[in-house]
Amino acid sequence: MSETLEKHKLSNAQIAWRAxxxxxxxxxxxxxxxxxxxxxxxxxxxxxxxFHTENGVLGFGKAPKEGEEDWDLINAGKKAITLNPGxxxxxxxxxxxxxxxxxxxxxxxxxxxxxxxxxxANWSTGKGVPAVGGAMDLVNGAKRVCVLTDxxxxxxxxxxxxxxxxxxxxxxxxTRVYSSLAVIDVEGGRFVLREKVAGLxxxxxxxxxxxxxxTDGEVIDIAVPDL
Amino acid sequence: xxxxxxSLAEAVSPIGDGATVMIGGFGGSGAPIELxxxxxxxxxxxxxxxxxxxxxxxxxxxxxxxxxxxxKMICSFPRSSDPRVFNEKYLAGEIELELVPQGTLAExxxxxxxxxxxxxxxxxxxxxxxEGKPTAEFDGKHYVQERWLKADFAxxxxxxxxxxxxxxxxxxxxxxNPIMAMAGAHTVAQVGTLVPLGGxxxxxxxxxxxxVDAVVEVSDAKQEEVLNREGAVYP
Numbered sequence: 442m443s444e445t446l447e448k449h450k451l452s453n454a455q456i457a458w459r460a461x462x463x464x465x466x467x468x469x470x471x472x473x474x475x476x477x478x479x480x481x482x483x484x485x486x487x488x489x490x491x492f493h494t495e496n497g498v499l500g501f502g503k504a505p506k507e508g509e510e511d512w513d514l515i516n517a518g519k520k521a522i523t524l525n526p527g528x529x530x531x532x533x534x535x536x537x538x539x540x541x542x543x544x545x546x547x548x549x550x551x552x553x554x555x556x557x558x559x560x561x562a563n564w565s566t567g568k569g570v571p572a573v574g575g576a577m578d579l580v581n582g583a584k585r586v587c588v589l590t591d592x593x594x595x596x597x598x599x600x601x602x603x604x605x606x607x608x609x610x611x612x613x614x615x616t617r618v619y620s621s622l623a624v625i626d627v628e629g630g631r632f633v634l635r636e637k638v639a640g641l642x643x644x645x646x647x648x649x650x651x652x653x654x655x656t657d658g659e660v661i662d663i664a665v666p667d668l
Numbered sequence: 669x670x671x672x673x674x675s676l677a678e679a680v681s682p683i684g685d686g687a688t689v690m691i692g693g694f695g696g697s698g699a700p701i702e703l704x705x706x707x708x709x710x711x712x713x714x715x716x717x718x719x720x721x722x723x724x725x726x727x728x729x730x731x732x733x734x735x736x737x738x739x740k741m742i743c744s745f746p747r748s749s750d751p752r753v754f755n756e757k758y759l760a761g762e763i764e765l766e767l768v769p770q771g772t773l774a775e776x777x778x779x780x781x782x783x784x785x786x787x788x789x790x791x792x793x794x795x796x797x798x799e800g801k802p803t804a805e806f807d808g809k810h811y812v813q814e815r816w817l818k819a820d821f822a823x824x825x826x827x828x829x830x831x832x833x834x835x836x837x838x839x840x841x842x843x844x845n846p847i848m849a850m851a852g853a854h855t856v857a858q859v860g861t862l863v864p865l866g867g868x869x870x871x872x873x874x875x876x877x878x879x880v881d882a883v884v885e886v887s888d889a890k891q892e893e894v895l896n897r898e899g900a901v902y903p
Contacts, residue, residue, distance in 0.1 A: 495770060495771075496694040496697070496840055496843050497694075497840050497842055497843050498840050511839070512696055512697060512891045512892075512893040512894060513697050513698070513838050513839045513840060513841040513891070514697075514839045514840050515694075515695065515697050515840055515893075519694075519695040519696075519697075519748070519749070519893075530837075530839060530840060530842055531842070532842050532843065532844070532845070532846040532847055532874075533694070533720075533770075533774040533777075533843050533844045533847060534774045534775055534777070534778035534847050536771075536774070537770065537771030537774050537775060540771055541771055541775075541789060541790070541791065560794075565796075569755075569759075570746055570747065570751070570754070570755050570758050570759070570765075571746075571765075571767050572744070572745045572746055572747040572767070573744055573745065573767055573768075573769050573770070573797065574744050574745040574769075574770050575744070575769065575770035575771055576769075577769040577771075577772075577791045577792045577795060577797065578769055578770060578771030578772065578791045581789075581790040581791050581793070582771075582790070582791075608795065608796050609794055609795045609796075610795065611793075611794070611795070612793060612794035612795075612810075
């Protein structure tokens with residue numbers, strides 16, 4: 442089975458590409474540090490999303506060229522950014538008012554585990570020095586909370602689970618999961634399969650998914666470019 | 669009214685052992701490095717430091733920790749490209765950590781400055797960071813009660829300042845600085861340029877001078893990120 446999974450699974454870029462297709466024109470979006478940041482570069486043409494970063498910028502653009510960084514202009518990952526026309530600066534309490542006040546349309550984060558009731562664990566393995574950042578605020582504030590993740594861990598264990606066993610980031614907060622094998626909504630306390638990679642059956646997916654993987658209408662094959 | 673001070677040493681002179689000190693900045697952006705280094709020179713002990721992070725490399729807050737000034741950090745993300753100084757002290761049990769979600773940290777500071785002793789937030793509900801805190805349900809949703817956060821001192825960085833303490837900030841270096849200015853009982857701002865009264869248009873003032881007690885000009889301020897890339901160590 443694991444060889445089959447490897448053969449069919451999407452690359453991180455393809456997962457990010459698929460997530461980007463669901464971001465509507467005019468959306469205000471926060472992308473988590475690391476893998477989720479890739480979503481920005483796959484924004485469909487003729488749509489303008491405005492990207493938010495926790496440290497007080499709306500409307501940032503691409504990274505500057507090396508040597509052209511201004512270290513007063515960074516994102517939440519402490520990486521240098523540039524500004525798009527129409528950008529705005531604000532202080533930290535306003536920045537999290539945008540999040541907590543329900544003004545942000547989409548937050549896209551990574552995950553260690555997602556449970557079928559929407560619980561998310563993505564901040565702590567329980568070891569070493571704990572650090573949380575803005576994850577707990579984002580998952581409770583954004584209108585849609587989307588997770589990008591491999592469908593299983595490196596050891597082949599499901600990351601979509603019945604109940605999270607790792608420390609929680611938020612309760613019942615995840616609305617959609619873009620995994621390396623499927624697009625899955627969290628609805629009514631269960632996973633609902635919307636799209637899957639071609640070549641795997643629904644039962645194949647159930648074998649690598651903890652919790653209940655339901656279907657509700659047609660399940661289509663994910664269409665993504667080679668990336 | 670004239671809040672200008674002539675030296676960094678004078679600016680940090682009231683900060684003694686056991687004080688709680690808010691320090692502005694997010695990573696290196698907006699971090700008042702020169703005020704922090706002046707505080708290291710003075711050398712108070714057992715400080716509680718409030719910042720988003722817990723220092724990077726061997727300058728700024730990392731240097732404060734390395735030099736033994738800090739007993740406790742209140743922060744959201746004690747991780748950086750070089751977090752060794754904090755990590756070693758933390759894992760050795762030599763420094764206390766109060767980990768606060770970033771938005772809750774910002775709102776606790778804002779509440780401190782606004783005179784609001786407690787508030788409810790959905791952030792951290794049902795997680796280990798809310799353990800032991802009162803909760804309540806409003807309109808069918810669960811919330812955690814969080815307390816205000818105030819400090820004896822706030823050390824912040826601004827771009828322009830005048831003798832009344834009115835301030836502006838440069839780009840994303842604003843971050844925690846305006847709210848910490850409000851929550852500090854005694855707020856000291858290092859400013860890139862001191863301008864004459866009227867040099868900041870009233871419409872452009874971001875932090876009104878009522879929140880600021882002292883202003884000191886540091887016209888050649890260093891950026892923490894640049895210092896770290898140079899491998900700088902303080903002192």
